[in-house]
Amino acid sequence: MSQGERGLDELIETPRLQLVTMGEEVLQASLAGDRARAEALLGAALPTDWPPHPEIFALRLEQLAADPGALPWLTRAIVEKEQGVVVGVSGFHGPPGEESLAAYAPGGVEFGYTVFEPYRGRGIATECGRGLVDWASSRHGIRLFVVSMAPGNAASAGVARRLGFTRVGTWRHEERGIEHVYRLEVESAGGPGTSG
Numbered sequence: 129m130s131q132g133e134r135g136l137d138e139l140i141e142t143p144r145l146q147l148v149t150m151g152e153e154v155l156q157a158s159l160a161g162d163r164a165r166a167e168a169l170l171g172a173a174l175p176t177d178w179p180p181h182p183e184i185f186a187l188r189l190e191q192l193a194a195d196p197g198a199l200p201w202l203t204r205a206i207v208e209k210e211q212g213v214v215v216g217v218s219g220f221h222g223p224p225g226e227e228s229l230a231a232y233a234p235g236g237v238e239f240g241y242t243v244f245e246p247y248r249g250r251g252i253a254t255e256c257g258r259g260l261v262d263w264a265s266s267r268h269g270i271r272l273f274v275v276s277m278a279p280g281n282a283a284s285a286g287v288a289r290r291l292g293f294t295r296v297g298t299w300r301h302e303e304r305g306i307e308h309v310y311r312l313e314v315e316s317a318g319g320p321g322t323s324g
Contacts, residue, residue: 138200142259145252147204147218148172152192154205155185172207172214175244180217191222198223201237206256208247216243218256224270232296232311236272237264241287253287261291265314273314276307285310 140147148170150158157165158179167174179185188202204219218241225235239260241253257275264270275293277284285295285308293310301307 140204140259140263142255144209145215145255145259146207146209147256147259148207149199149202149204150185150188151199152189155189155192159185159189170205170207170214172205172212174214178214180242180244195223206241206243206252208252214244215247215252216241216256218242218253218260220260220264224264224268229272229274231299232309233272233274235270236274237270238274238276240275241284248283253284254290257287257291261312261314271314273312274309276301276309278304279306279308 138149150170154166154169157163157169159182163174163178166178184203191198191202201220201223203217205214206216206218207213208215219239221238221240224237226238229236229238239257241256243250243252243256261273264273273293275284275288275291276299277288279298288295288310291312293312295308296311297309298306299309
């Protein structure tokens with residue numbers, strides 16, 4: 129089944145972007161270096177250095193094997209609609225209510241974003257983040273969101289602030305070390321409680 133044949137609930141659309149789920153077939157093709165298959169499944173052109181985070185793609189395959197229903201809550205390709213190209217990856221780290229979020233966002237979700245170098249500085253990460261928050265809050269009633277980043281990552285911190293997130297603490301990621309944790313609470317389903 130191609131990405132376009134999946135349910136509309138899984139597609140997140142913003143004015144310039146489509147955030148397309150990456151199922152097992154896309155992840156496997158990407159990790160195997162089969163760019164043509166991955167592009168066909170995504171319906172968009174890929175950058176030459178695809179996949180950007182092979183270790184994360186492998187982890188997502190494990191998550192899907194354990195819970196196929198987690199697909200909408202995992203990594204997505206950020207497709208720029210006008211050009212039909214993948215300009216980054218974004219998405220949630222897992223379904224709502226993961227134990228690791230209990231201290232900052234019980235019942236909530238964590239997400240992240242990577243915009244590829246040629247497309248940075250165009251507001252793509254901010255637009256993408258708004259799309260993720262709007263989708264999760266309006267369609268699934270999620271009220272608490274977390275993003276985390278290395279202390280020196282000023283660009284990601286700026287995106288978080290524009291989205292209305294506030295820094296609430298730090299945690300130690302097992303691979304990346306100390307990260308700053310930002311949280312957003314949505315007042316009601318349908319969008320952030322504060323504008324960014």
